[in-house]
Amino acid sequence: xxxxxxxxxxxxxxxxxxxxxxxxxxxxxxxxxxxxxxxxxxxxxxxxxxxxxxxxxxxxxxxxxxxxxxxxxxxxxxxxxxxxxxxxxxxxxxxxxxxxxxxxxxxxxxxxxxxxxxxxxxxxxxxxxxxxxxxxxxxxxxxxxxxxxxxxxxxxxxxxxx
Amino acid sequence: xxxxxxxxxxxxxxxxxxxxxxxxxxxxxxxxxxxxxxxxxxxxxxxxxxxxxxxxxxxxxxxxxxxxxxxxxxxxxxxxxxxxxxxxxxxxxxxxxxxxxxxxxxxxxxxxxxxxxxxxxxxxxxxxxxxxxxxxxxxxxxxxxxxxxxxxxxxxx
Numbered sequence: 001x002x003x004x005x006x007x008x009x010x011x012x013x014x015x016x017x018x019x020x021x022x023x024x025x026x027x028x029x030x031x032x033x034x035x036x037x038x039x040x041x042x043x044x045x046x047x048x049x050x051x052x053x054x055x056x057x058x059x060x061x062x063x064x065x066x067x068x069x070x071x072x073x074x075x076x077x078x079x080x081x082x083x084x085x086x087x088x089x090x091x092x093x094x095x096x097x098x099x100x101x102x103x104x105x106x107x108x109x110x111x112x113x114x115x116x117x118x119x120x121x122x123x124x125x126x127x128x129x130x131x132x133x134x135x136x137x138x139x140x141x142x143x144x145x146x147x148x149x150x151x152x153x154x155x156x157x158x159x160x161x162x
Numbered sequence: 163x164x165x166x167x168x169x170x171x172x173x174x175x176x177x178x179x180x181x182x183x184x185x186x187x188x189x190x191x192x193x194x195x196x197x198x199x200x201x202x203x204x205x206x207x208x209x210x211x212x213x214x215x216x217x218x219x220x221x222x223x224x225x226x227x228x229x230x231x232x233x234x235x236x237x238x239x240x241x242x243x244x245x246x247x248x249x250x251x252x253x254x255x256x257x258x259x260x261x262x263x264x265x266x267x268x269x270x271x272x273x274x275x276x277x278x279x280x281x282x283x284x285x286x287x288x289x290x291x292x293x294x295x296x297x298x299x300x301x302x303x304x305x306x307x308x309x310x311x312x313x314x315x316x317x318x319x
Contacts, residue, residue: 077262109243
C-alpha cells in the first residue's frame with residue numbers, strides 16, 4: 001500500500017515538472033508503433049489485458065468501473081472489445097503528439113467521456129504505472145522517462161477535461 | 163469457356179468480404195493509416211473531401227465538431243476519432259465476436275445524430291478511394307474493399 005502512495009507521489013510530481021519534448025515524442029512514437037500492430041487486433045488485446053490486470057492488482061476497487069463492459073470475464077468479447085477501444089484511444093493520442101492543437105481537442109473529448117463514469121483522477125496514475133510495467137516487457141527499446149513524460153501529457157489532458 | 167468460368171468465379175469471390183479479402187484489406191489499411199498523426203490526418207482529409215462532395219449538408223451533420231471547417235483543429239480531432247474507430251473495426255475483421263461488439267458500440271454512438279442513410283455508402287467509397295490514392299493502384303481490389311467496408315458500415319448504420 002505504501003508503495004502505491006510513493007508511486008502516486010512520483011507520478012503526481014512528474015505531472016508538474018516533466019515536459020513531453022519533441023525527442024520524447026519521437027521515442028514514444030517509435031516504441032509504440034513497434035509494439036502496436038495496426039494490422040492485427042490480437043496484440044492490442046494482449047497488451048491491454050496485461051495493463052488492466054496490473055491496474056486491478058494495484059487498485060482492486062477500480063475493477064467495478066468496468067462492470068458494464070464484461071470485466072467479470074476478461075476474455076469475453078465485450079471486455080476484449082473494450083480493451084481495444086482503450087488502447088485505440090491511446091494510439092490516436094500518441095499519433096497526435098505532433099499536433100498539439102488537435103491533440104488538446106481529442107483529450108478534452110476523452111475527458112468528457114470519463115466525466116459521467118466517476119473515474120477518480122488518481123486512477124490515471126495507477127494506469128500510468130501499469131503501462132510503465134507492461135511496456136518494457138513487450139518493447140525491446142523502451143525509454144521509461146520519455147514514455148512517462150508523454151503518457152502524463154496525455155492523461156493530464158484527459159483529467160483536465162473531466 | 164474455361165476462362166469464362168474462372169472469370170465468373172473470380173467476380174463472385176471479389177464481391178464478398180472473404181477471408182482473403184479481410185487479410186488484404188487489413189494489410190493495406192495498415193499501410194495507408196500508418197502510425198504518424200500527420201499522414202493519418204492527410205488520409206482523413208481525402209475522406210472528408212469526398213464525403214462533403216457527395217453528401218448533402220455534411221457540414222450540418224457535423225455541426226457539433228466544426229463541420230463548416232474541415233481544417234479546424236476541432237474537426238481534425240473528430241477525423242482522428244473516426245479513422246481510429248475504423249482502424250479498430252478493420253483490425254478485428256478476422257474476429258467476428260469482437261467486431262460485432264465494436265459495431266454495436268459504434269452504432270449506439272451514431273444513433274439519433276441525424277446521419278442520412280446515403281452517407282454510409284458515400285463514406286465507404288470515400289475511404290476506398292482515399293486508401294487507393296494513398297497506397298497506389300497496384301494490387302488494389304476495390305471490390306474487396308467495398309465489400310468489407312460495407313460489412314462494417316452495415317453494422318453501424
